[in-house]
Each structure stands twice: as C-alpha cells, then as structure tokens.
Amino acid sequence: MVLVELAVSVLQWDVQFGDLQANRDISAALLEQAAKHGADIAVMPELCNSGYAFESKEEALLYSEPHGGETEQLWLELAQAHQMVIAGGINERDEDGTLYNGMLVVGPEGVLARYRKVHLFDREKLFFAPGQEMKLITVKGVKVGLMICYDGWFPEYPRVMALQGAQLILSSSCWIGQPEPDSDRELSCITMHLGHAYMNGIFLACAVRSGEERGLHYTGQSCLLTPYGRMGQAAPALGDYVMTARFDMGWAESKQLGEMSDLFEDRRPELYTNLCKQEP
Template sequence: MAAKHEEKLMIACLQFEPRFGEVADNRARSIAMIEQAADAGARIVILPELVISGYMFQSRAEAFALAEPIPDGPSTIAWAEVAARRKLFLVAGIAEREGDRLYNSAVVIGPDGVLGVYRKLHLWADENLWFEAGNLGLPVFSTPHGRIGVAICYDGWFPEVFRLAAVEGADLVCVPTNWVPIPGQVEGRGPMANILHMAAAHSNSMVIACADRVGTERGQPFVGHSLIVGHTGWPVAGPASGDSEEIVLAEVDLSAARRARNWNSFNHPLRDRRTDIYAERLGAKPSDRRP
C-alpha cells in the first residue's frame, strides 16, 4: 500500500486591533482570540506585528518602556502557557528589549516553550528611530507540522526574504504585519501587500500566512485584509475586511507545498536558479538550520 503523505493542518491569522500602550488589555484580548482559534481547530496561530504595545511610538523612551524581554517577559510567558495548554504553535509580533537595544520581533512558541525569535530585517519609516535592524538572519523552525519561517511587514517587499526561507527549507512563512496605505495604491483594489505575498507563495511553492491589524492609531490608519495564501499563489482564506477584528482560518497541506515544487519533468523553482550567474544565497551567510 502506498504511503499517505497528505496532512491537513488548520492555520489561523488573528486580525486584531491593539490599543496603544494598553499592554495588559492587549495581552488578555490576544489570548482570548487564540483560544477562539484553538476552539476552531487551529494548530498554528499568527498574531500581528507589535500586537502588545501598538505601533505609533513618539519617542524611543516610549518604545523602550513598552518593550519586553524574550523569553522572560510577561507576554511571552502568557503566550507560552496557552500554547502548552492548547498544544499549538504561535507566531506573535512584539517589541523586544535586549539590554539597551530594541528590536521589532516575532516570537515563535510551541507546546514545549519558545522555539526562537525572528527580528525584522527591513525597518519601515520611524521604526528606524526606535529599533535596531534584525541581526538573526532568516531562521527556519522545525515543528511536527513542517518547517516555519517568519517575515514582518516591510520584509514582504523583498523577494529575497521568501526565496532564502525556501532555500532554508521553509514550508510556511508566517507574517505578523501592520500594513499601512502605501504610495501607488489604487482605490477599489486590494492592498498591494496581498499581491506581493501571493506572488511570493507561487514563486517559492510555499504557504504564506499574513496576520494584519486594523484601526487607526494616533492618526495612522491600518489596512487589514489579512489572508492565507496557498502554495499555488491563490488565497485559501481571506482577504479579511479592512476594518474589523476577525479570525482568518484555512486548512492547508504543507507537505503538498513541498512536493508541488516539481512543476513538471524539467522545472523546479529552487533547482532552476542560475547560481552560476548570481550567488546561490544572494549574499546571505549559510545557516546550520538548513535541512
């Protein structure tokens, strides 16, 4: 009898509206939404960027006061408790404090605790005033469900991020984000961010799950439209609304994404790269996480 390769996995993106500076309230409401997603069968849950603090800092001192250490900060501890109790994996955006340095980070947590941290590589606008650029590269985390990479918001405008995650073996890239309106957006069309992540999913044959926030914070609107994109490049859930909190759920097969990279008898988007013309890793350092 042929081996069965198919494994269905429920992923949830939590479209959430943080209340700036209300750390305890944001933490409690995020956990309530995680519980709802778990009740719906989610095994991997993604929360937005900077979900505990909010986004629109007015000084570095304010950002520093709202940041937390990882893994010993109260939000990571609380998220780890719910991940253990509900036996799920979480990817959650947080302002990380390490000594005197701040990072726009995402913590990756499983039932057995913290797997690691991703620090945003490409800082947007005033983030450059508060945060250091990420210094941990593009780690890929092994789980029983598949290998998970992470990107945050503006990272999604760089195709190298998704290609390198694919080269490192990622089946799924989780994207905590705070998308804002950008120049060139056309009225009546969905956000350019949706199109970019659909293209990245297709060209790398991977699943990409984007959890955005909604609302207006200190005059800055956020666009919502969270979505989960299958390995073919088409949404399998969402886009969500542009203005409401909601849970975007999809059942995916991560092993199918890996098998589908063989597009035909000749072509495979990773093997077909012309590394005699451009560097195999686009200048990135090799990782010992590569399978």
C-alpha cells in the same frame, strides 16, 4: 508527498496603542477562538503587544517587554493549554536594553524562537536595532519560516527560506494603507504575499492589524495563501477576525511546474550575483 496537515490561524485586531493589558486580553480571546478551530499554529500582527506609531525612543522603551514578560507568559500558558504554536509581534527589550521589532514564537514546550525584524522600515530605525539572522522553526516535521512586514519587500528573503526547506512562512504585519477603502494600496499586502507563495510554491499566513493609530491607517485583510497563486482566505479591512485553514503541506514539497520545469532546479544563480553585492 508527505501527508502532514497543519491547521493555521491568522488573528487580526485593532491593536490598542500603549495598552499592553488590553492587547493581552484581546490576544487571549482570539487565541481561544483559534484553539476552538483546532489550530496547530496561530500568528498575530506586528508589534501587537504595544502598538506601532511611537513618537520617541523613550516611548518605545516604555511600552517594551523583557524576555519572560507578561505577554510571553500568557502566550506560553495558552500554547501549553491548547497544544499549539503561537507566533506574535512583540516590542522586545533585550537584557542590555536594546529594543527589537520582534516575533515571539512559543509552543507547548516553551520558547521556540525570538525572531528580530531584519529590514526595518522608515522610522522604526529610530527605535529598534535590526535583527541579524533568518529564523526557521520546525512544527510537526514541517519547516516554517518567519518574517515581519517590510522583510517581505525583499523577495530574496522568502526565497532563501524556501531554498532552506520552508514549506510555510508566517508573516506579522502593520501594513499602512490609505483612508479610502478602495485605494490601490489596500490590496498591496495580499498581492505581495500571494507572489511569494506563488513564486516559491509555499503556504503563507499573514496577520495584519486593522484600525487607525496616530494618523496611520492599517489595511487589515489578513490572509491565508496556498502555493501557486491560490487564495485560501482573506479577512475584511476592518474588525477583529480569526481565520483558519487546513494546509496539506505535501503540496509545498514539489516545485515541479510541468514535465520539464521546476521552480528551484531551473534557477540560474550564476546570473544573480549582483543580489549579494553591498551596493545596488
């Protein structure tokens, strides 16, 4: 095993719809906490600069940010000051005015990735263009995959990242639940991501926003997950939280399950060709 340890933080808060400055201030305060925890990587929720529940394309455009915008500049300053990688969901406006449900990843050296959500959920399709490529970055020699919320509903997506060498996946989410705290849906986000970690033998850090927004209830319960179905940490459903875990990345190198079983070597891709067909 390669002895690489990464301290990974997930940040959770009740994102303030349309108040970009308030969200910048909250993200800065929570990132400072992550830095005090010694974080190498900090991941924040989906669309955490703007909020999620847009009512029109015009409103989504109003609360979008261009490349080099104020949120990007703030996160770059904090990444440089604390020598850490910061990943956060952002309402991204491209140079031609196209909007993307994006994940901006910055480090001490600058912008590392602009990932754009590939699988758009429900009304997101009215506001955003879909991303067209998978993104992996490298942090301290470790390959790290990126995905946003509904991307995780397609198990082949994190599997392909794992096959490409990802040992850790960062997931930003606005997971929509029910008002009742004991609703079965409240555990669905953790359950799904735990399955990805287990089935791919990888670490996974999922940052989920909390609170309510225009009638939508968000589950919170951000989580840090280890390979083979182990729960690292999970936040409560409500409130602002910073959680940090130290991951020994060597545990995500081997896919061996037993003397004669291996997660990847035992695959039968010749039987999975339907996955690549355009029609179900």
